[in-house]
Amino acid sequence: xxxxxxxxxxxxxxxxxxxxxxxxxxxxxxxxxxxxxxxxxxxxxxxxxxxxxxxxxxxxxxxxxxxxxxxxxxxxxxxxxxxxxxxxxxxxxxxxxxxxxxxxxxxxxxxxxxxxxxxxxxxxxxxxxxxxxxxxxxxxxxxxxxxxxxxxxxxxxxxxxxxxxxxxxxxxxxxxxxxxxxxxxxxxxxxxxxxxxxxxxxxxxxxxxxxxxxxxxxxxxxxxxxxxxxxxxxxxxxxxxxxxxxxxxxxxxxxxxxxxxxxxxxxxxxxxxxxxxxxxxxxxxxxxxxxxxxxxxxxxxxxxxxxxxxxxxxxxxxxxxxxxxxxxxxxxxxxxxxxxxxxxxxxxxxxxxxxxxxxxxx
Amino acid sequence: xxxxxxxxxxxxxxxxxxxxxxxxxxxxxxxxxxxxxxxxxxxxxxxxxxxxxxxxxxxxxxxxxxxxxxxxxxxxxxxxxxxxxxxxxxxxxxxxxxxxxxxxxxxxxxxxxxxxxxxxxxxxxxxxxxxxxxxxxxxxxxxxxxxxxxxxxxxxxxxxxxxxxxxxxxxxxxxxxxxxxxxxxxxxxxxxxxxxxxxxxxxxxxxxxxxxxxxxxxxxxxxxxxxxxxxxxxxxxxxxxxxxxxxxxxxxxxxxxxxxxxxxxxxxxxxxxxxxxxxxxxxxxxxxxxxxxxxxxxxxxxxxxxxxxxxxxxxxxxxxxxxxxxxxxxxxxxxxxxxxxxxxxxxxxxxxxxxxxxxxxx
DNA sequence: TCAAGAGATTCAAACGTTTGAATAAGGACG
DNA sequence: CGTCCTTATTCAAACGTTTGAATCTCTTGA
Numbered sequence: 001x002x003x004x005x006x007x008x009x010x011x012x013x014x015x016x017x018x019x020x021x022x023x024x025x026x027x028x029x030x031x032x033x034x035x036x037x038x039x040x041x042x043x044x045x046x047x048x049x050x051x052x053x054x055x056x057x058x059x060x061x062x063x064x065x066x067x068x069x070x071x072x073x074x075x076x077x078x079x080x081x082x083x084x085x086x087x088x089x090x091x092x093x094x095x096x097x098x099x100x101x102x103x104x105x106x107x108x109x110x111x112x113x114x115x116x117x118x119x120x121x122x123x124x125x126x127x128x129x130x131x132x133x134x135x136x137x138x139x140x141x142x143x144x145x146x147x148x149x150x151x152x153x154x155x156x157x158x159x160x161x162x163x164x165x166x167x168x169x170x171x172x173x174x175x176x177x178x179x180x181x182x183x184x185x186x187x188x189x190x191x192x193x194x195x196x197x198x199x200x201x202x203x204x205x206x207x208x209x210x211x212x213x214x215x216x217x218x219x220x221x222x223x224x225x226x227x228x229x230x231x232x233x234x235x236x237x238x239x240x241x242x243x244x245x246x247x248x249x250x251x252x253x254x255x256x257x258x259x260x261x262x263x264x265x266x267x268x269x270x271x272x273x274x275x276x277x278x279x280x281x282x283x284x285x286x287x288x289x290x291x292x293x294x295x296x297x298x299x300x301x302x303x304x305x306x307x308x309x310x311x312x313x314x315x316x317x318x319x320x321x322x323x324x325x326x327x328x329x330x331x332x333x334x335x336x337x338x339x340x341x342x343x344x345x346x347x348x349x350x351x352x353x354x355x356x357x358x359x360x361x362x
Numbered sequence: 363x364x365x366x367x368x369x370x371x372x373x374x375x376x377x378x379x380x381x382x383x384x385x386x387x388x389x390x391x392x393x394x395x396x397x398x399x400x401x402x403x404x405x406x407x408x409x410x411x412x413x414x415x416x417x418x419x420x421x422x423x424x425x426x427x428x429x430x431x432x433x434x435x436x437x438x439x440x441x442x443x444x445x446x447x448x449x450x451x452x453x454x455x456x457x458x459x460x461x462x463x464x465x466x467x468x469x470x471x472x473x474x475x476x477x478x479x480x481x482x483x484x485x486x487x488x489x490x491x492x493x494x495x496x497x498x499x500x501x502x503x504x505x506x507x508x509x510x511x512x513x514x515x516x517x518x519x520x521x522x523x524x525x526x527x528x529x530x531x532x533x534x535x536x537x538x539x540x541x542x543x544x545x546x547x548x549x550x551x552x553x554x555x556x557x558x559x560x561x562x563x564x565x566x567x568x569x570x571x572x573x574x575x576x577x578x579x580x581x582x583x584x585x586x587x588x589x590x591x592x593x594x595x596x597x598x599x600x601x602x603x604x605x606x607x608x609x610x611x612x613x614x615x616x617x618x619x620x621x622x623x624x625x626x627x628x629x630x631x632x633x634x635x636x637x638x639x640x641x642x643x644x645x646x647x648x649x650x651x652x653x654x655x656x657x658x659x660x661x662x663x664x665x666x667x668x669x670x671x672x673x674x675x676x677x678x679x680x681x682x683x684x685x686x687x688x689x690x691x692x693x694x695x696x697x698x699x700x701x702x703x704x705x706x707x708x709x710x711x712x713x714x715x716x717x718x719x720x721x722x723x724x
Numbered sequence: 725t726c727a728a729g730a731g732a733t734t735c736a737a738a739c740g741t742t743t744g745a746a747t748a749a750g751g752a753c754g
Numbered sequence: 755c756g757t758c759c760t761t762a763t764t765c766a767a768a769c770g771t772t773t774g775a776a777t778c779t780c781t782t783g784a
Contacts, residue, residue, distance in 0.1 A: 057486060060771040064738075064773090081443070297633075387743085
């Protein structure tokens with residue numbers, strides 16, 4: 001009974017129980033017509049399909065239906081812990097409608113990116129979700145996708161100006177949240193490690209930090225503001241944090257807290273401070289951003305700004321499905337922007353400023 | 363010129379330059395016959411394909427060729443940092459032969475696992491690579507795959523007894539490596555946190571630990587041996603480590619080092635010890651296993667046992683491709699086992715035993 | 725008795741490729 | 755002039771589904 005292809009087909013089932021391929025198809029795909037099929041026939045066909053271990057061929061089906069039932073999820077760098085919760089959200093959104101996520105990791109390599117983009121196009125993904133943890137300037141990479149009228153949604157970056165629906169955390173609010181936390185703990189001399197210039201997040205978080213400082217009438221010493229170089233690999237944030245912690249100490253300028261661009265940078269700062277005998281949080285507080293696993297399991301646990309990544313992933317998948325359905329109905333879904341509200345997660349790396357008088361909260 | 367499907371087909375190209383679909387297909391797929399096609403024709407067709415932005419339809423092609431050109435990568439829990447380097451290795455192996463990895467994350471949920479397995483079968487993956495970071499006992503889940511004669515390779519677990527090619531780190535050697543390191547640093551009173559009973563790794567690492575102890579004539583105090591409960595979520599290792607650190611301290615039994623089942627457990631131990639004012643590594647050394655990112659960026663960095671994950675992933679993809687080719691040629695590739703050599707990564711969490719006399723190495 | 729409808733099932737074309745076999749147009753040779 | 759190679763191109767069937775239209779067999783009502 002082994003077919004040459006090694007897979008059971010409708011024809012096998014049809015022959016095995018004496019009906020035509022059409023009838024079998026109608027029953028197994030639960031087409032509207034199947035209510036006209038005699039109940040006994042239905043049962044017989046279903047049983048045979050089960051016995052033979054039939055699985056419909058997605059290729060034949062998609063070819064005929066002209067729907068691939070799949071959505072590409074293109075991560076720029078899956079090794080960034082930031083990505084996984086987003087992927088989980090996407091999976092959760094795709095599961096109920098039986099869409100397959102085509103998850104690929106470009107590993108920040110242009111060559112891989114192109115190659116996977118081609119595969120995605122060939123596999124006729126009905127939509128593309130891009131997870132841009134940190135992303136090159138080159139955004140025209142997706143032109144090919146747009147040309148084929150495939151809806152795109154991007155997570156982690158705002159591309160609404162290019163008419164692409166985007167979901168990201170409200171970086172300005174997050175920066176302010178982190179800064180306000182330090183200020184409320186009594187810190188006044190706060191060192192800042194800004195993100196790399198190439199990232200959009202950098203300016204927004206910085207704006208939030210400045211706003212919070214201004215609101216509390218706290219001055220930021222420009223000599224205590226550092227900027228990470230452009231990213232070269234996934235641990236360059238850590239190395240940058242380590243490096244700048246040493247610079248801060250060498251500068252001899254007093255500071256009691258460090259606001260780092262992200263969690264890995266914060267962990268690098270902690271390492272740097274520790275090496276010089278500065279204890280966190282007793283002598284100096286450190287705050288991060290992103291709430292990734294390493295920040296949670298380090299000791300001290302890093303106080304950080306949490307992004308609702310899973311929710312963002314879920315919403316991204318919903319938007320993509322809506323865009324697909326809209327296109328199906330000849331209409332068009334305009335690009336949307338979702339600015340997720342960040343949340344402060346207080347752990348052990350921040351404490352009341354040692355020299356500061358206890359402040360009475362209003 | 364917009365097709366109803368929204369995608370350019372061979373027919374479009376054929377019409378546009380006045381040749382038949384066959385000729386176009388022969389040229390673009392670089393079939394053997396294409397050397398018979400006039401050079402001018404070839405060029406003309408290629409140009410038109412480029413201009414129209416043609417991408418061959420993988421569904422039609424696979425249907426006809428009876429090859430899906432894709433391999434499923436089924437991760438039990440992608441949020442385990444352990445998985446990503448393996449995936450990178452697999453991608454590296456699949457890239458040159460133009461296979462698409464169908465990467466899915468079962469999130470340790472039976473329901474998801476089943477659902478994705480069905481999708482994989484429907485998409486006619488030619489092979490399946492399972493990444494079993496930590497895995498249920500239920501191994502018959504893959505029966506359905508085997509029934510369809512799809513080759514399976516598993517990473518992170520030995521299933522050669524079920525005739526499945528397996529790649530994993532030599533856990534026994536790794537356990538011995540970690541233990542020997544502590545012993546060489548002069549530690550004699552070493553607490554051990556064993557892994558969960560349900561994991562095969564647990565017994566093997568434990569055997570290695572015991573061997574190293576025996577070889578050095580060091581006794582392991584059974585009262586200082588703990589066992590992690592079965593895993594419920596991805597941070598339960600951390601929580602277990604934290605919990606047992608407190609138990610060790612409460613037991614009042616002296617110990618100068620802790621050998622933890624994996625890195626997250628080690629990080630939990632560090633947190634627990636720190637909470638009681640025990641400094642790592644000054645008062646107590648801690649060693650982990652796996653070499654995941656959080657272990658590297660924590661302070662102190664965790665001394666650990668590295669697994670060559672990327673190489674294992676690469677080899678897994680090669681084995682899978684070999685098995686596919688073998689099946690193509692009507693032959694059969696017998697199940698193989700690869701025991702990767704672990705490597706000790708010395709960081710900052712281990713130090714010479716405070717009370718021990720300096721030992722002269724031979 | 726016949727037309728009309730309902731119920732159950734099948735026909736046949738289509739989706740976009742690939743590929744073995746067929747065709748057509750040119751020589752070269754006996 | 756017919757035969758036999760090349761060279762260049764096309765035919766047509768097939769892959770496994772889906773689905774609008776068609777067929778066949780009953781029943782029902784006039």
